[in-house]
Amino acid sequence: MSHVVELPVVAPPTPAGWTPPATTGQSIAPVVERKLIPAGPAYLAHVKRAVHQLSFEEHDKHAEEERKRLEALNGANGNGEDDLGVGDEPEGEDLLSLDPKEWKKQDHYAVLGLSHLRYKATDEQIKIAHRKKVLKHHPDKKAGVAGDSNDDAFFKCIQKAMEVLSNPEKRRQFDSVDPFYEDLEQDVPTEKQVKSHKNPDAYFFQVFAPIFEREARFSRVQPVPMLGAVDATKEEVEGFYDFWYNFDSWRSFEYLDKEVNEGSDSRDDKRYTEKKNKSERARRKKEDTARLRGLVDLALGLDPRIKRIKQEEKAAREAKKQKKTGGAANGVNQKQKEEEEKKRAEEEAKKKEEEEKVARAEAKKAKAAAANAAKKARRAARADGEA
Missing domain, CATH: 1.20.5 (Single alpha-helices involved in coiled-coils or other helix-helix interfaces)
Incomplete structure (x- = not known):
């Protein structure tokens, strides 16, 4: 616990012969109000x-x-800094025995200990991983160690991996042919495997969702629509397949180009090699496009949502047809009823007209008979008068 101690402070006496300084006559600078912003670890x-x-x-x-x-x-460094999830991957004998001359065949992410991150690794994570590997495998660290020949081959592989992954263009070229994903691209389930599964609908989303997630990294257009869920709407499903059937890929295959022979100054050799590389890149690009199109075709043929959407559309069409048929039937019945009433009215009018015609004919006949009777009566009366 702290204690407060008061110490008497006595100003020293003014020196002999001291005089106050003379005024300079200069004006004092005006008072300026400044805003202080608190900062620092204490704040x-x-x-x-x-x-x-x-x-x-x-x-x-x-x-x-x-x-x-x-x-x-x-991990073991213990310097109190966050390594952003880089961690420490185990280093197998195959990894440590890589030949730096065959750098195009090495997995640069595995060399830096980023196999668990790969294309998702950030630039900062790549720097941290490189620093860890340098501290562990630098030739100066191994100098004088018993049983060590001070072979810096793996250190050269580390430097080459850093050179490739720290350059955006070279990293994109390597990501295009990442050997880890090239093996996965061949591991696509067949139509028979999906349909023969005990739960084909759930299995479809289980295996195809991560496939499309991996392929999405090559899209020039972001964000990329994912496979979605089984209850996705018709618009979502159609939007998904429209996007993937028109997929714009940035994937290239320059990383696999054949190098020009060292020491060769022949212009023809360089032109031939460049032409051959260009042809091979075009061939691989075409094969990759066909592979992706086949993957989308396979998914479209097995997607349970397509069957559901077709059934819903069929039910909607039948309901519409039923409604239209019912309305048409009602219209026909109404029209038929009107025609029957009209026909009945016409028949009644015709019957009435015929009855009136018959009545007129009978009245005319009766009138003619009455006229004949009157005529006969007049004749008979004249005959009696003459007699």
């Missing part, structure tokens, strides 16, 4: 304590836990 610690309502003891405890966590993340 950040104060903010953390204030925001999280921590005491000094609690803050120190959290800081110690964070330091231990960073040490655990960084």
